[in-house]
Amino acid sequence: MTETRLTPQTPGEIEDDAKVLYNAVVESPRAQGPGKRILIRDDGSLCGPFDAWLRTPGIGVHLERVGMALREETVMDPAVREIAVLTVARAWNVDFEFQVHAMVAKNVGVPEHAIEAIARGDQPILERGDLAAAHQLARELVYNRRISDLTFDTAKTVLGETATIEVVTHVGFYQLVSGVLTTFDPPEPSVEVPAPGLSHSHRVPIDLYEAASTTRAVRRLREDPVTDEQLVRILKMASFGPSGGNRQPWRVIVVRDPAKKARMGELYAPLWDKYASLGRKALESLPEDKAAPTERALQAGDHLSSNFAKVPVVCVFVFDPNLLHITDQGRDRPSVVGGASIYPAVQNFLLGCRAEGLGSTLTTLLCEEENEIRKLLDIPDPWYPCAFLPVGYAVGQGHGPLSRRSVEKLADLDQFGSAFLNKG
Numbered sequence: 001m002t003e004t005r006l007t008p009q010t011p012g013e014i015e016d017d018a019k020v021l022y023n024a025v026v027e028s029p030r031a032q033g034p035g036k037r038i039l040i041r042d043d044g045s046l047c048g049p050f051d052a053w054l055r056t057p058g059i060g061v062h063l064e065r066v067g068m069a070l071r072e073e074t075v076m077d078p079a080v081r082e083i084a085v086l087t088v089a090r091a092w093n094v095d096f097e098f099q100v101h102a103m104v105a106k107n108v109g110v111p112e113h114a115i116e117a118i119a120r121g122d123q124p125i126l127e128r129g130d131l132a133a134a135h136q137l138a139r140e141l142v143y144n145r146r147i148s149d150l151t152f153d154t155a156k157t158v159l160g161e162t163a164t165i166e167v168v169t170h171v172g173f174y175q176l177v178s179g180v181l182t183t184f185d186p187p188e189p190s191v192e193v194p195a196p197g198l199s200h201s202h203r204v205p206i207d208l209y210e211a212a213s214t215t216r217a218v219r220r221l222r223e224d225p226v227t228d229e230q231l232v233r234i235l236k237m238a239s240f241g242p243s244g245g246n247r248q249p250w251r252v253i254v255v256r257d258p259a260k261k262a263r264m265g266e267l268y269a270p271l272w273d274k275y276a277s278l279g280r281k282a283l284e285s286l287p288e289d290k291a292a293p294t295e296r297a298l299q300a301g302d303h304l305s306s307n308f309a310k311v312p313v314v315c316v317f318v319f320d321p322n323l324l325h326i327t328d329q330g331r332d333r334p335s336v337v338g339g340a341s342i343y344p345a346v347q348n349f350l351l352g353c354r355a356e357g358l359g360s361t362l363t364t365l366l367c368e369e370e371n372e373i374r375k376l377l378d379i380p381d382p383w384y385p386c387a388f389l390p391v392g393y394a395v396g397q398g399h400g401p402l403s404r405r406s407v408e409k410l411a412d413l414d415q416f417g418s419a420f421l422n423k424g
């Protein structure tokens, strides 16, 4: 976005019926101390959600009072309150809200290491039971949109009934504020607000269903670096994948060497071109609206193919066939069970990328050049490559909703062909 969606109103531009709200913000206790310059810019316009609410004063004046009541007329400890806000701000990636509340949180006793952990998207280590309970409550509300019995019972015991209701209400209020800030993205205050570790972190905890239903093949990747710390977390995710007898018959070679990536790109390009031209041929017989999504994916594949060398890192999964327990060998059809001890780890790897805010794609075309790859990466007997994962930040949005067959078409009940889901 190049321009702000709402031009902040200076005091002379504010409509009469919005003046009550403006004055309430300017005269509020938190606008009296050093917090003033975070709430009010040098030209008198309001920061945060207030400038938007000046245009709906009938609602805005009440929302300002709710915010005030949540601070001034509640029994919850201020640190409990602030940890809940930080959790919401992180979930919504609203940096301004996070930064402002990180300062408040520090002043009211939220440990700095916990603020930094939340900024990174990590689970904070909290010795205070009330802070841990409030964080968990807020976390489940924003990410899972439901509260487990354990979390509720803990909150009720540790915080008490009243503070539990307050925390839940507070989370709701700050989701509303986050929505306003995300939509209108108001300009920063005149004063600089310190950012605790936020600028380095893209990691976002994400609901499992949301992650599974939006982890796309991301083929347009930026050159921006991917850190070893990120890769370690992603590889740890991969390590949790199941394998026959828990033998984990795979290893990963993390390829950062530009010359090796360039060679892989050289080998990949003709394989991709062949695959893509077959794909494009198949599209010729389809109507344009049906062909369009595949054509877009093929164009993204063209981009990956021509930019393989520039991808920040390519992770190559290799496997030892001696460690596979293949229960469908020797049939007159392709055997598939061996791969089932490797590719769950690869899928976990992709989900790990998703959690890090990174994109990747499972690619296997280079398996056709197995000998060249083994030479290039010094892969000894009896190891073979089986998956190549370019990893990087997406150009544009990257992940998003997937197009997949419905459960109606995929699942049967008791016998093949008898629909599991009763459509009647």
Ligand SMILES: Cc1cc2nc3c(=O)[nH]c(=O)nc-3n(C[C@H](O)[C@H](O)[C@H](O)COP(=O)(O)O)c2cc1C
Pocket: 215, 216, 217, 218, 219, 297, 301, 304, 361, 362, 363, 364, 365, 366, 402, 403
């Ligand atoms: C076994 C396997 C091999 C794949 N090989 C490649 C490949 O070599 N190159 C590529 O660009 N995508 C490859 N893909 C990615 C698929 O094309 C992609 O997952 C599929 O089109 C669905 O895309 P979506 O997840 O974005 O909806 C492969 C996927 C699988 C499961």
